[in-house]
Amino acid sequence: MIPKESVPSLRAMAATMAQQAPISADLLTMLTDDLENDGPAARMLADHPDAAAPLYYLRALAGVRLLILTGRAPELEAHLAGVVSHRGDPAYAEHTRDLFRRTLFSHPDEIRSAMDRPIQQHQPGRAGYLLRGLGMLAAPKVRLLEIGACAGLNLILDHYRWCGPDWEWGAPSSAVRLATSGPHPGDIEIVHRAGCDIAPRDAADPDDAAILRSFLPVELEADRLELDNAIELAAFLRVRVDKADAVEWLRAELSRPAEADTYTVVWHSLFWLYLDPGDRSAIEGIMAAAARHMRLARICYEPHAWGAVPQLQVIAYS
Ligand SMILES: C[S@@+](CC[C@H](N)C(=O)[O-])C[C@H]1O[C@@H](n2cnc3c(N)ncnc32)[C@H](O)[C@@H]1O
Incomplete structure (x- = not known):
């Protein structure tokens, strides 16, 4: 029903x-x-x-x-x-x-x-909010973990070229050039990156790539070009996205210590409302426990309800 x-x-x-x-x-x-x-x-x-x-x-x-x-x-x-x-x-x-x-x-x-298939509306431009959040943390070295990572297009944000109001950031010759706002994010090195998804998409697989395209409304042709370029880049980079549910995956990832000079950042976007309340509070509990023994932050770009405008939130635990 x-x-x-x-x-x-x-x-x-x-x-x-x-x-x-x-x-x-x-x-x-x-x-x-x-x-x-x-x-x-x-x-x-x-x-x-x-x-x-x-x-x-x-x-x-x-x-x-x-x-x-x-x-x-x-x-x-x-x-x-x-x-x-x-x-x-x-x-x-x-x-x-x-x-x-x-x-x-x-x-x-x-x-x-x-x-x-779960809803997988996945667009590289969303990583602009992740970049803005990373800039707020002012952390030079980052271990980046994404829950609900889909094909990992957000995890490779440093391989895109970001164009801010009077600055540029990222890979100078990237085929993926994206407009963003806010101040210059500063120097950020992503020393480790990984994600999980209940149904990860392999950008190198043409069937998976077509599924990603299918979630983009037909009217958004310009976004489609951006998505195609990002899919091609992700296929080349082969970022790690594990097939796993967010709760157990995050628990396992955060049980591994990071280097003392590294900030662990857990990121998610347009994902939270798909979880049931029990999973949401389990993730919050895992984060709070992990914050006792590592430098930890959570960056999210989520609406508070379906159809609402998503908001960027940066929570620095330590
Ligand atoms: C709308 S997509 C957003 C993808 C990506 N975060 C973005 O913003 O482009 C939501 C993703 O969350 C994944 N997902 C939903 N529930 C999940 C869960 N319990 N654990 C891991 N991934 C989940 C879906 O498979 C889907 O890829």
Whole structure:
């Protein structure tokens, strides 16, 4: 069963997406209306062990997008080539809904596989908040640990070129050039980096790369180029992302001491709300215990509720 309680969070997400990705927001609204009315999509998607997972319906949107990206929905793909020029056109939106429904219902196996995958909207620009947080810590040497790291695109932030208001930071000749704000972060050396994810994506694997692309709304073409460059870089660097749940992984990582001159930084973004309250407090307990014997900080970029604007938080334990 898909609980009706998920309706407000889906509507909040659709409202947040509406400005930048109006057609994707409209499709999410259509699915949410269907859920409220026990419509055909709800009946198709309800029988799944993750049906009560947060924002479960977003997986269906990514599933259809993956069909487009892999050439299995040519009519919808050709139609969506006009998504920018038809912004605000109600007839275009109606036709999109129609083609989307037809694609969804004609690929039940592929959509079923999509419903098995967690939401993995993963963008390298988010690491700009990590960089800002690292700058606030003013720690020259960092051991960086990320929970919910997906393909590790945030873990390789020092391999990107960051362009601030009057400064640049990072790898000078990087193909990934990203705008950011705030003061110059200072000198930071990442001496160790690792992440975990319940479903890590290997940037070097074309199927995994397509899954990452499928979570980006069709309207965000510029972000897509950024994502492609970051995926290519991550495939080359082969950063370590372990297949593990955050709680036990973090407990094990923080049981290993860091060098005395190194700050251990635990980072996460757009991840916290997917955890249940027990896991959240377990992670907070693990961090508090570890802070007794190492220099430790937590940097996070998270919304307080679905659809809310994420906020950067830097917690220096020591
Ligand atoms: C929306 S993505 C965000 C990825 C990345 N943090 C970013 O900001 O680009 C959330 C990620 O958290 C992972 N995830 C969800 N629950 C998890 C858990 N209990 N332990 C580890 N990873 C988890 C998902 O698989 C997914 O890759």
